[in-house]
Amino acid sequence: MKVFQWLARTALNVYSGLAAQYHLHDPLERALLPQGEFDVSLTINDAMFAVNGALGFDDNDRSGLWGDVILVNGRPWPVMKVKKRIYRFRVMNSCISRSLRPSLSTGDPVTIVATDGGLMPVSQSVASWRHSPAERYEILIDFRKYTPGQRSFRINRKNGLWTVNGGTWEQVVASEFRDVLANPNLNAVEIWEFAHNAGGWFHPMHFHLIDFKILSRSGRAPFSYEKGPKDVVYVGENESVKLLMQFGPHRGRYMIHCHNTVHEDHDMMVQFRVGPEDASDRITNNPITAARAEWDTSRA
Ligand SMILES: [Cu+2]
Known part of the structure; x- marks a missing residue:
């Protein structure tokens, strides 16, 4: 019964952050693919937040959870500066339920080099791919062709x-x-x-x-x-x-x-x-529902 109770909380545990990447290396992979700072984890999940920043949880009558904010490595709308070279990204979908379809905004293809268990026999160039929770794809993106600015x-x-x-x-x-x-x-x-x-x-x-x-x-x-x-x-x-x-x-x-x-x-x-x-960039005052403006009669 205890085991059952533990398992029945998997979604809540993963949603709360119990999901991570653990990387294994071998000589072949080290010889073939970018390493170190050019080997980047992207753990993607979706979340919903209350006004006070607390996580909201709604599994829609046990069918699935769809957050309205996408997080990458736990951060909303992150930005990463890159050098003009090829990067390797290890992309893991750690959403509870949401399927992803990643693509580059330029429309350029990415090269998929590894799947859940390791290197592919032949790499594949794709414009996008369908990515379910728990699947892992390793991709290469060549930033050499993009001009700064x-x-x-x-x-x-x-x-x-x-x-x-x-x-x-x-x-x-x-x-x-x-x-x-x-x-x-x-x-x-x-x-x-x-x-x-x-x-x-x-x-x-x-x-x-x-x-x-x-x-x-x-x-x-x-x-x-x-x-x-x-x-x-x-x-x-x-x-x-x-x-x-x-x-x-x-x-x-x-x-x-x-x-x-x-x-x-x-x-x-x-x-x-x-x-x-x-600090002033955060606007919580909704102009439609806010209190009406009043004339400042003291200056009249
Ligand atoms: Cu238009």
Whole structure:
């Protein structure tokens, strides 16, 4: 009976953090694959949090738990700086119930080199893969082809919502406005590419804070009439645009959204942050449910 009670708490134990990676090495694997700082664990799980930060648990009448925050190695929305080389990532899904489909935002493939029990006979290049709880996949990502300060964003329709790299404004709100698409330094110069690999709609993408210069449109020069400073760029059907931007003169968070305002409402708005996060970045005051503003009559 004691054993039964222990087993019946596995989900709660794993959800509370009792899941980890234990790596075994051998000479063949050491010879073939990146080691040390280039051999990185990614333990992914989903969680739901109460207002006070406590973990919430709801197994939906014993069918499964779906948290609305994805954690990597226990941290929400983590960022990792990489060098221009090949990295090895050991990806473990430690969600209670959620299936994952990892992919790179650039759409580039990754190389799967090992599965749960060790090296594959032949590595496999895939654009994404289906990944259930407890499965482990080891992947290689080649960062040599990416230019520092260059970011790629994809416009996608997902579950009836318009998204940028899969992100929505609902996710930003759920994160208490801390979730950002990118975090350039103050006055940094970067090139951002927005790709819309579908037909049916164009998207007038609008950026707050900055003006930008359109560098190219699907690899060709921009139109002659759009060579001035811009804050809206027409992203046509099956088109990608490259934009040269400098992030200043202010730090803080700023919106990017589609200016087809129906797309914007459902739910094509995200944000970027210039400079480091500070304490005021966390916004818990919901403008819709907050107390009404009052006139300050003392100054009248
Ligand atoms: Cu749009």
